Amino acid sequence: MDTPSIILISAAVISALASLVIAYIPxxxxxxxxxxxLLCLSFGPGLTVTTEALVFWGIAALIALGICSLLPDWVSxxxxxxxYIVTATIAGTLVGMLISSAGLIIGAVTGAFCGxxxxxxxxxxxxxxxxxxxxxxxxxxxxxxxxVTACIAGLTLSTLYNYYYII
Numbered sequence: 001m002d003t004p005s006i007i008l009i010s011a012a013v014i015s016a017l018a019s020l021v022i023a024y025i026p027x028x029x030x031x032x033x034x035x036x037x038l039l040c041l042s043f044g045p046g047l048t049v050t051t052e053a054l055v056f057w058g059i060a061a062l063i064a065l066g067i068c069s070l071l072p073d074w075v076s077x078x079x080x081x082x083x084y085i086v087t088a089t090i091a092g093t094l095v096g097m098l099i100s101s102a103g104l105i106i107g108a109v110t111g112a113f114c115g116x117x118x119x120x121x122x123x124x125x126x127x128x129x130x131x132x133x134x135x136x137x138x139x140x141x142x143x144x145x146x147x148v149t150a151c152i153a154g155l156t157l158s159t160l161y162n163y164y165y166i167i
Contacts, residue, residue, distance in 0.1 A: 005044055009160065012041040016153040023086045023149045026079055027068055031061040031145055034152035041156050049159060057152050064148040071141055081119035081128075081138065086146045088115025093150040097158050104158070108150045112143035 015037025023030035035058055042049040092111020096103035116139040119125040128135040 008040045008044045009047075012037040012044070012156055013160065015040065016156040019149050019153050020086075020090060023089075023146050024082060026082050026142065029065070030149035031064040031152065034149045034156065035061040038152050038156045041159060047159060049155075053155070057148075057155070060148045061152065064145040067141070068145055078142075081116060081125055082142055082146075084119035084125075085112050085115040085139070085142050086150075088112060088118065089143065089146040089150045093154040097154050101155070104154050105147075105151055108147045108154070109143075111150075112147050113139065116143060 015033055019030040019034035019037065021030075022033055038049060038054065038057060041047055042054055088111040089108050090111070092107035092109070092114070093104055094107070095111075096105065096107020099107070116128070116135065117130060120128040120130040120135055128138055
């Protein structure tokens with residue numbers, strides 16, 4: 001393996017892992033960092049990231065970032081429940097990765113919902129009043145960036161795994 005390949009793959013892995021950490025910061029930058037990792041991976045020789053996947057996840061990352069920037073300041077800065085939502089989203093993504101690419105997305109969405117539901121059952125989360133519009137709004141505001149970030153990072157890591165261990 002040549003030096004540019006090692007640099008691109010290292011940058012992709014570091015970006016994917018960093019994006020999962022950044023997902024706990026409630027501003028939505030994790031999706032953009034994860035997408036940069038996927039983009040680095042697409043330039044690696046022999047690794048196949050389709051143009052459709054790059055376009056789809058690029059648009060998804062921009063939507064997640066746009067939603068975070070349009071939220072009221074008090075919502076975008078809120079950290080309430082973010083730990084529950086992001087951790088459950090990552091767990092759901094990992095379980096979904098075992099199934100398929102669609103399973104990756106379904107697992108992330110299911111994880112985000114379960115994390116928000118678990119948070120709504122805590123004393124601090126009672127204000128979300130599950131099921132209510134407040135719950136759904138908060139889930140969308142905090143869950144969508146987490147879902148996009150976890151899915152892109154999961155796609156990056158599973159592409160590398162499939163290339164080096166399956167083939």
